[in-house]
Amino acid sequence: EAGVTQSPTHLIKTRGQQATLRCSPISGHTSVYWYQQALGLGLQFLLWYDEGEERNRGNFPPRFSGRQFPNYSSELNVNALELEDSALYLCASKEVSLEQYFGPGTRLTVT
Amino acid sequence: SQQGEEDPQALSIQEGENATMNCSYKTSINNLQWYRQNSGRGLVHLILIRSNEREKHSGRLRVTLDTSKKSSSLLITASRAADTASYFCATPLGTDKLIFGTGTRLQVFP
Numbered sequence: 001e002a003g004v005t006q007s008p009t010h011l012i013k014t015r016g017q018q019a020t021l022r023c024s025p026i027s028g029h030t031s032v033y034w035y036q037q038a039l040g041l042g043l044q045f046l047l048w049y050d051e052g053e054e055r056n057r058g059n060f061p062p063r064f065s066g067r068q069f070p071n072y073s074s075e076l077n078v079n080a081l082e083l084e085d086s087a088l089y090l091c092a093s094k095e096v097s098l099e100q101y102f103g104p105g106t107r108l109t110v111t
Numbered sequence: 112s113q114q115g116e117e118d119p120q121a122l123s124i125q126e127g128e129n130a131t132m133n134c135s136y137k138t139s140i141n142n143l144q145w146y147r148q149n150s151g152r153g154l155v156h157l158i159l160i161r162s163n164e165r166e167k168h169s170g171r172l173r174v175t176l177d178t179s180k181k182s183s184s185l186l187i188t189a190s191r192a193a194d195t196a197s198y199f200c201a202t203p204l205g206t207d208k209l210i211f212g213t214g215t216r217l218q219v220f221p
Contacts, residue, residue: 004153033207033208033209035209037151042211042212042214043199043209045209045210048207048208055207056205056208088151088152090153090154092154098142098144099144099156099159100156101156102153102156103153104152104153105151105152107151
């Protein structure tokens with residue numbers, strides 16, 4: 001069974017630009033979660049999508065948005081990038097079980 | 112902050128030794144999970160312990176949970192160099208998001 005995949009692996013952007021990160025969940029998983037792991041801030045919950053709908057979001061500005069497609073894959077968009085958006089962005093998927101299964105992450109660097 | 116605390120922040124041991132890391136959390140839970148992260152990459156789910164369980168084993172891993180103290184511990188026995196990683200505890204908040212601890216960086220020397 002294929003795990004959660006994320007693309008790209010690395011992304012380098014300039015301040016003010018937009019970044020798009022992609023996630024494909026494990027087959028059969030309908031929930032997708034996004035987390036940010038920034039240096040010194042730990043792992044922070046960003047967004048939760050389930051059945052195509054945004055179900056919850058963490059304490060992040062509206063510049064962070066996303067969507068979930070009919071095939072349950074998901075996209076995270078970060079607009080008007082700031083230097084402090086540099087982080088590892090992790091996607092996880094979940095079915096009815098309690099565990100979340102994580103992808104390898106996308107490392108976003110904003111210069 | 113809702114984030115849990117882990118102790119120690121970093122731990123260095125020799126291969127074959129046991130490694131123990133502790134996690135404290137802030138809210139009532141129905142389960143607690145432990146994850147491993149290698150070199151700043153994705154998280155690997157290790158073990159889940161439910162709130163009505165006090166101890167759980169999986170291979171060389173032993174997890175305990177004390178809900179009265181809002182704390183959990185992860186013991187890795189007979190550690191190997193390949194166990195070198197960061198370890199995080201996580202508790203679900205509601206039915207969706209996970210709240211992660213601050214993590215313990217484990218270094219196992221051959």
